[in-house]
Amino acid sequence: MEKQEYTFSNKKVRYYFDSPLEHLNQLVDPDRCILIVDDKVDRLYKDRLKGWKKIIVEGSEKSKQLSCFQEVVDKLIDLEADRKTILIGIGGGVVTDLTGFVASVYMRGIDYAFVPTTLLAQVDASVGGKNGINYSRYKNILGIIRQPEFLLFDYDLLDTLDAADLHNGFAEIIKYTCIWDKDLLTYLEDNQEKALARDKKVLAYLVKRSVEIKSKIVQEDEFEGGLRRLLNFGHTIGHAVEKIENIAHGKAVAKGMLIAAQLSSKLSGLQEKEVQRLNSLIQNYHLPVTIQAEVAEIEALFKMDKKREKDFIHFILLKELGKAEVVPISLVELSELLTSFIKK
Numbered sequence: 001m002e003k004q005e006y007t008f009s010n011k012k013v014r015y016y017f018d019s020p021l022e023h024l025n026q027l028v029d030p031d032r033c034i035l036i037v038d039d040k041v042d043r044l045y046k047d048r049l050k051g052w053k054k055i056i057v058e059g060s061e062k063s064k065q066l067s068c069f070q071e072v073v074d075k076l077i078d079l080e081a082d083r084k085t086i087l088i089g090i091g092g093g094v095v096t097d098l099t100g101f102v103a104s105v106y107m108r109g110i111d112y113a114f115v116p117t118t119l120l121a122q123v124d125a126s127v128g129g130k131n132g133i134n135y136s137r138y139k140n141i142l143g144i145i146r147q148p149e150f151l152l153f154d155y156d157l158l159d160t161l162d163a164a165d166l167h168n169g170f171a172e173i174i175k176y177t178c179i180w181d182k183d184l185l186t187y188l189e190d191n192q193e194k195a196l197a198r199d200k201k202v203l204a205y206l207v208k209r210s211v212e213i214k215s216k217i218v219q220e221d222e223f224e225g226g227l228r229r230l231l232n233f234g235h236t237i238g239h240a241v242e243k244i245e246n247i248a249h250g251k252a253v254a255k256g257m258l259i260a261a262q263l264s265s266k267l268s269g270l271q272e273k274e275v276q277r278l279n280s281l282i283q284n285y286h287l288p289v290t291i292q293a294e295v296a297e298i299e300a301l302f303k304m305d306k307k308r309e310k311d312f313i314h315f316i317l318l319k320e321l322g323k324a325e326v327v328p329i330s331l332v333e334l335s336e337l338l339t340s341f342i343k344k
């Protein structure tokens with residue numbers, strides 16, 4: 001087990017890397033805790049979660065609807081949760097988002113922590129304090145930025161992930177390589193077979209490095225005034241495609257990153273050979289690149305994009321692999337460019 005601490009604007013967050021789930025007992029008083037657990041994780045790891053008060057939620061996007069939020073609040077009231085209760089979300093990004101959001105508004109905010117159990121949640125969703133739920137057609141439109149008490153990373157939990165869910169996690173790691181760390185991109189290329197075979201050493205390195213990159217960016221700009229925007233690389237198109245094509249977050253981000261790279265080659269000087277390098281990396285990690293959604297459907301969702309200001313969207317583009325910039329693009333220009341990239 002390795003402990004690290006990151007200080008954000010008003011909170012110190014403890015990270016426990018390579019730490020077994022059972023370590024939770026030493027971090028919190030079980031009598032004061034309520035676990036919010038993904039249903040599949042609960043089925044798989046019931047024996048390791050004995051004796052805790054639990055609320056079980058479905059590990060799917062449905063659990064980020066207002067109705068599920070309400071059900072969880074009702075259960076917290078039934079369990080007599082009070083201001084001293086700690087909520088611990090154990091699951092993928094759906095459970096961490098829901099738990100962080102509930103904890104932040106229940107009784108005006110109670111403490112919470114996460115045990116992320118998917119690769120995507122370990123490298124991204126659990127880190128940085130952004131937690132949100134969906135409303136109507138819009139992803140994460142209700143949300144908050146508020147840091148957890150701690151994160152516990154148990155890599156063994158990744159053994160039971162479906163292959164597709166493992167691949168989804170690689171999308172966010174590829175994102176970090178694009179915006180921040182070209183060496184990590186080379187590492188992903190060199191260790192592809194081991195990573196896909198869930199080699200523990202390789203996964204441990206990828207999780208720690210990703211968490212480190214995201215935490216440093218969030219420390220610089222917790223409330224997304226500038227630098228943190230870079231973490232949205234691939235997500236503007238990605239979120240729209242996720243909703244329209246009803247596909248997993250990681251797959252949608254993979255498609256969004258390739259479009260963003262193509263835009264970058266037109267507008268930010270990214271070389272065509274680097275676009276092709278990224279294209280190969282995405283596909284070698286079993287992620288898709290072809291968009292099925294219509295340009296008009298994507299544009300309709302841009303209207304509610306959190307990165308939109310009047311008629312412009314702040315797009316994250318790449319000057320080169322490992323170096324990103326924020327570029328405002330008018331909706332009209334974007335529409336023309338997208339039409340040329342998304343071939344029917």
Ligand SMILES: NC(=O)c1ccc[n+]([C@@H]2O[C@H](COP(=O)([O-])OP(=O)(O)OC[C@H]3O[C@@H](n4cnc5c(N)ncnc54)[C@H](O)[C@@H]3O)[C@@H](O)[C@H]2O)c1
Nearest residue numbers: 040059092093094117118120121124125130157160161249
């Ligand atoms: N808050 C953020 O900063 C942030 C960042 C990225 C993504 N997200 C959100 O995260 C969500 C996607 O997260 P996700 O990809 O983890 O999806 P998810 O939470 O839906 O989990 C994917 C699947 O894996 C299963 N699962 C979870 N842990 C498992 C395990 N150890 N073994 C076997 N199966 C397991 C779940 O039951 C589910 O079927 C999206 O809603 C996205 O918006 C949030």
